[in-house]
Amino acid sequence: MSCRQAVRKEDLASSSSIMASGIPRYVRVNTLKMTKVKAIERFIANGFQYIPSDLVYNAGTVDITKLREKIFTSDIHIENLLVLPPKSDLHDNEMYLNGEVVLQDKASCIPAFTLNPPPQSCIIDACAAPGNKTSHLASIIGNVGKIYAFDISPNRIKTMRELLDKAGVNVMEYEDVEYILLDPSCSGSGIVDRGDINAESKKLCNANKNRLQSLADFQLKALKQALSFPSVKKVVYSTCSMNVEENEEVVEAALKVFGNKYKLIPVLEDWPYRGMSGYAHWKFMFRSSPKTSTTGFFVALFSRITDRQTKLNTFFKRKASFHRSLLENYDSNTKRKRKKIKRFLRFKRKNISSDKEA
Numbered sequence: 001m002s003c004r005q006a007v008r009k010e011d012l013a014s015s016s017s018i019m020a021s022g023i024p025r026y027v028r029v030n031t032l033k034m035t036k037v038k039a040i041e042r043f044i045a046n047g048f049q050y051i052p053s054d055l056v057y058n059a060g061t062v063d064i065t066k067l068r069e070k071i072f073t074s075d076i077h078i079e080n081l082l083v084l085p086p087k088s089d090l091h092d093n094e095m096y097l098n099g100e101v102v103l104q105d106k107a108s109c110i111p112a113f114t115l116n117p118p119p120q121s122c123i124i125d126a127c128a129a130p131g132n133k134t135s136h137l138a139s140i141i142g143n144v145g146k147i148y149a150f151d152i153s154p155n156r157i158k159t160m161r162e163l164l165d166k167a168g169v170n171v172m173e174y175e176d177v178e179y180i181l182l183d184p185s186c187s188g189s190g191i192v193d194r195g196d197i198n199a200e201s202k203k204l205c206n207a208n209k210n211r212l213q214s215l216a217d218f219q220l221k222a223l224k225q226a227l228s229f230p231s232v233k234k235v236v237y238s239t240c241s242m243n244v245e246e247n248e249e250v251v252e253a254a255l256k257v258f259g260n261k262y263k264l265i266p267v268l269e270d271w272p273y274r275g276m277s278g279y280a281h282w283k284f285m286f287r288s289s290p291k292t293s294t295t296g297f298f299v300a301l302f303s304r305i306t307d308r309q310t311k312l313n314t315f316f317k318r319k320a321s322f323h324r325s326l327l328e329n330y331d332s333n334t335k336r337k338r339k340k341i342k343r344f345l346r347f348k349r350k351n352i353s354s355d356k357e358a
């Protein structure tokens with residue numbers, strides 16, 4: 001356990017700072033091993049009381065005061081995610097120990113949920129260890145398809161193998177890839193105690209400008225690499241950072257290069273917090289923080305513009321420019337016609353009056 005605590009972001013998030021922050025304890029049901037209904041029954045058998053989500057949610061976020069001790073509900077956005085009171089410690093829970101449930105913050109579930117690959121997909125999880133999002137992806141495709149999970153750190157890969165084994169996930173070797181989840185190393189400035197999260201990130205920006213820059217360089221390089229896979233259809237990019245340098249700026253820089261091949265799809269459209277305004281595509285991006293009853297997180301979803309879409313776009317662009325030119329010509333024709341008519345009328349008036357004088 002101490003070893004896992006040293007490497008697992010989610011376990012860090014489960015420790016005292018998160019408990020103290022009042023962020024709920026989110027529990028993802030691993031549908032490879034158990035259904036959500038069964039998990040709910042087991043929690044009830046363990047002395048918990050289930051209440052419907054409409055009694056707990058207010059404007060899309062959890063009303064923590066309704067989650068008193070041993071009361072739990074379902075999340076309204078993420079399928080198969082249960083929401084328990086902040087202080088719930090489930091590390092000794094049987095369902096957690098045998099991989100039937102995964103302790104994973106809601107925000108950290110957004111990347112795989114928005115990528116949403118269908119069964120039979122071929123997927124890369126590019127910075128995968130310790131593997132929580134890999135196991136979420138496997139759950140979404142029902143273990144039918146291929147997932148290639150990469151990481152640079154041998155220690156973290158070892159932890160990941162154990163975790164994926166426990167979760168019953170099959171991970172394959174590299175081949176044609178259509179979906180990529182990229183959750184690269186980041187400053188982690190989203191994982192802070194409740195309070196002024198922006199002040200925290202400002203502190204980090206000022207103190208570690210060089211580190212931030214090298215993280216951002218790596219993130220952009222990894223994102224460009226992901227977008228370069230020839231068969232890839234969707235790439236989800238996420239960080240648990242609050243810094244624009246690692247989020248909006250990386251996404252906008254990637255779009256500058258790949259904007260003709262990819263577009264952004266809005267992540268969780270009814271979510272109240274978007275990217276930082278001032279960036280061209282901010283409305284498509286997802287941000288969260290303790291204010292949304294989750295840890296600080298950022299997600300953007302790239303979707304390849306298909307050939308058909310490109311053809312349609314070109315068709316509509318051409319049609320629009322044809323209509324514009326028609327309109328311009330129509331205007332100038334009309335003007336010319338009006339001038340002609342005016343000249344004719346002037347000529348006519350002159351001639352009529354000269355006729356009269358004569």
Ligand SMILES: C[S@@+](CC[C@H](N)C(=O)[O-])C[C@H]1O[C@@H](n2cnc3c(N)ncnc32)[C@H](O)[C@@H]1O
Binds near residue numbers: 130
């Ligand atoms: C934020 S963690 C990933 C957490 C993981 N996606 C999850 O949800 O369990 C970032 C990971 O990126 C890995 N990483 C850093 N540089 C990398 C590289 N060049 N290639 C592959 N993985 C890398 C780190 O070892 C680390 O495990």
